[in-house]
Structure formats: C-alpha cells, structure tokens
Amino acid sequence: MKIGVSGASGQLGGAVVKYLLERSNEHSIVAISRSPEKIKLEGVEARFGDYNQPSSLSEAYSGLDRLLLIPSTDMETGRRAEQNITAIDAAVAAGVSHIVLMSSAGTRNVEKTNIAAEYFAPEQHLMKKANQWSILRMSYYAEAIIAEAQMSLAHGVLTGITENKVSFVSRDDLAAAAAGLLVSEGHDGAIYTGTGPESLTGTQRAEAIAKASGKSLKYLTLPVETLHEQLQQAGLPEGIISAIVSIQKNFSNGDFDIVTGDIEKLSGRPARTFESILSNTTF
Known part of the structure; x- marks a missing residue:
C-alpha cells in the first residue's frame, strides 16, 4: 500500500511520516510538501504539492492508496477551507481510495469568520466526494x-475571555494517532477526536505552567472587546486577530471540553497529560 502525507514538511506532518516509517515496513511512504527538498528521510519518496497550485496536486497524489490531508496555517478567512476542498477534489480525481482529513474539535456550521468554518466545509465535501474517508x-x-504562556510569564498573566475547559493534546500524540489510522483497517466513515486525558480550566492550566516554570502565573478573564483591542495594538493582521478571538469564543462554548480515548485507540498508547508535556518544556 502507498500512503501519502500532504503537508509533510510541517511539524505535524513530519511527525506523522516518522511514525509511519516505524509502523509500516511493508508500505511505501510519500511525503508531499511545498518544500520537498526539506524531506530527507531514508525510505520516503518526496513529492512537490502545493494547495495553492491545484495543478501540482494531481501528480503529487498519483498512485496513492491512502492520503492524509493536513490543513495549512493560512489565516485568511476562507482560505484553508478552499485549499482543503481543492485537495480533496484532486485526490478523488487521482483515484486515491481512502482520504483522511485532519480537522478540529467543535467543527460545525458557523459563520465564516469563526475558524471552525474552515473545517466544516471540507468535512462535508469529503463525505460527499470521497470513496472512503476518515476524519481525525x-x-x-x-x-x-x-x-x-511562555510569552505571558513576563507579565504573570494568562488571559481568556471566560473561565473555560480545554483537553489539550500533544502534537506528537496526534501524529502517532494519524499514523495508526493510516496503516490499519476499519476506519471508513469514522470521525475521531484526538484529545488529552483531561480537560483543564484556565486556572488549572495557569497553575500547572507556574509550577513547571517556577514563575508566577495567574489566569485572568477579560472582555472579548478588550482582547480584540489588545491584539490590534500589538499590530497583528486582522486574519490572525479573527482566528485568535474565534478560538477563545470556541473555548468558551465548550468546543474543546471533550475527552476521548481515540488517541490510545489509534496509536496504541495513552495520550500524554498536560503536566508531562510541561515537564519536557524549557522555560
């Protein structure tokens, strides 16, 4: 079986490729990226593929049996949704049997300014177009x-628009889960959610970071208007400001207050705790 990872030069994609190499000696691995020259792993075929150049994707996805699509980090409203839909169409046209899409907890039909909308449209498109599909x-x-938090430690304050709960998950655990999904069977039509083993409130995560760093850090809630104003004063582009504000709103809605066993189900190992991730962080 030939397995492709689109977005393979990013942090998540690179980690997925490495886990695939560990788990799938009998499979061929294709790493697809805008910068294929950065991919220098023995036993991995590097191909050029750019979500913003649709013509490049047909060749990039040619001959693949399974393909993982990792969204870009483009912050322009609607751009990621457009890119993923383009990639799905290219994969279907290339004859990819099974397409796996990385998406986000809390994905639903919302206004386009909410970052969740960037995932909803591609999920719906995938379900309609792909022969076999899975969503992580x-x-x-x-x-x-x-x-x-590392930027906030100098001021001693971690902010949010409400007290909320989030099941923070490590990138490495997600990569291991994605690799496990790609090399195993029984996932057609499945929607998984990769989470940490617990949901933490703003106060709890500030306390954990303070303990790990040895520095004082408190959690402070502030009005959404104040957050927006502070981000503008920091000189951030409007697209990034919109994404940050919508993420905070989604935190408040409880979109990330979900705990599943899907990381362990797909990867074969339990998801790491927030504290264990902090223990390997340099402050």
Whole structure:
C-alpha cells in the first residue's frame, strides 16, 4: 500500500511520516510538501504539492492508496477551507481510495469568520466526494498554549475571555494517532477526536505552567472587546486577530471540553497529560 502525507514538511506532518516509517515496513511512504527538498528521510519518496497550485496536486497524489490531508496555517478567512476542498477534489480525481482529513474539535456550521468554518466545509465535501474517508479532529495543541504562556510569564498573566475547559493534546500524540489510522483497517466513515486525558480550566492550566516554570502565573478573564483591542495594538493582521478571538469564543462554548480515548485507540498508547508535556518544556 502507498500512503501519502500532504503537508509533510510541517511539524505535524513530519511527525506523522516518522511514525509511519516505524509502523509500516511493508508500505511505501510519500511525503508531499511545498518544500520537498526539506524531506530527507531514508525510505520516503518526496513529492512537490502545493494547495495553492491545484495543478501540482494531481501528480503529487498519483498512485496513492491512502492520503492524509493536513490543513495549512493560512489565516485568511476562507482560505484553508478552499485549499482543503481543492485537495480533496484532486485526490478523488487521482483515484486515491481512502482520504483522511485532519480537522478540529467543535467543527460545525458557523459563520465564516469563526475558524471552525474552515473545517466544516471540507468535512462535508469529503463525505460527499470521497470513496472512503476518515476524519481525525484534534483538540487544541498543548504546545500552542505553552508557547502563549511562555510569552505571558513576563507579565504573570494568562488571559481568556471566560473561565473555560480545554483537553489539550500533544502534537506528537496526534501524529502517532494519524499514523495508526493510516496503516490499519476499519476506519471508513469514522470521525475521531484526538484529545488529552483531561480537560483543564484556565486556572488549572495557569497553575500547572507556574509550577513547571517556577514563575508566577495567574489566569485572568477579560472582555472579548478588550482582547480584540489588545491584539490590534500589538499590530497583528486582522486574519490572525479573527482566528485568535474565534478560538477563545470556541473555548468558551465548550468546543474543546471533550475527552476521548481515540488517541490510545489509534496509536496504541495513552495520550500524554498536560503536566508531562510541561515537564519536557524549557522555560
């Protein structure tokens, strides 16, 4: 079987490729990227493929039996949805038997300014177009909140628009789960959600980070208007501001307050706790 990973030079995609190499000696691995020259793993075929160049995808996906589509980090409203739909169409046209889409917890039909909309349209398109499909939704990256906290430690405050609960998941666990899904059977039509083993409140995550870093950190809620104003004052582009605000709103809606056993089901190992991820972080 020939398995492709689209977005393979990114952090998640690169980790998926490495886990595929560990788990699938009998399969051929194809790493697809805008920068295939960055992929230098023995036993891996590197191919050029750019979501923004649809003509490149037909050749990139040619001959694949299974394909993992990892969304880009493009923050322009509607762009990721458009890219993923284009990639799905290219994969179907190339005859890929089974398409796996990385998506997000809380995906639903919402206004286009909400980041969840970037995942809803491709999910629906995948279900309509693909012969066989699977979806792996992810909770929020533990690494992302830790990076945010590292910037916040100087001020001693981690902010959110409400007290909320989030089941932070490590990128590495998601990669292992995606690899497990790609090399095993019985996932056609399945929607999984990769989460950490527990949901943490804002106060709990601030306390955990403070303990791991040895620095004071408190959790503070502030009005969404204040958050938007602060992000504007920081000079961030409007697309990034919209994404950050919508993520905070989705936190408040409880979209990431979900705990499943899907990481262990797909990867064969339990999801790492937030504390264990922090223990390997340099502050």
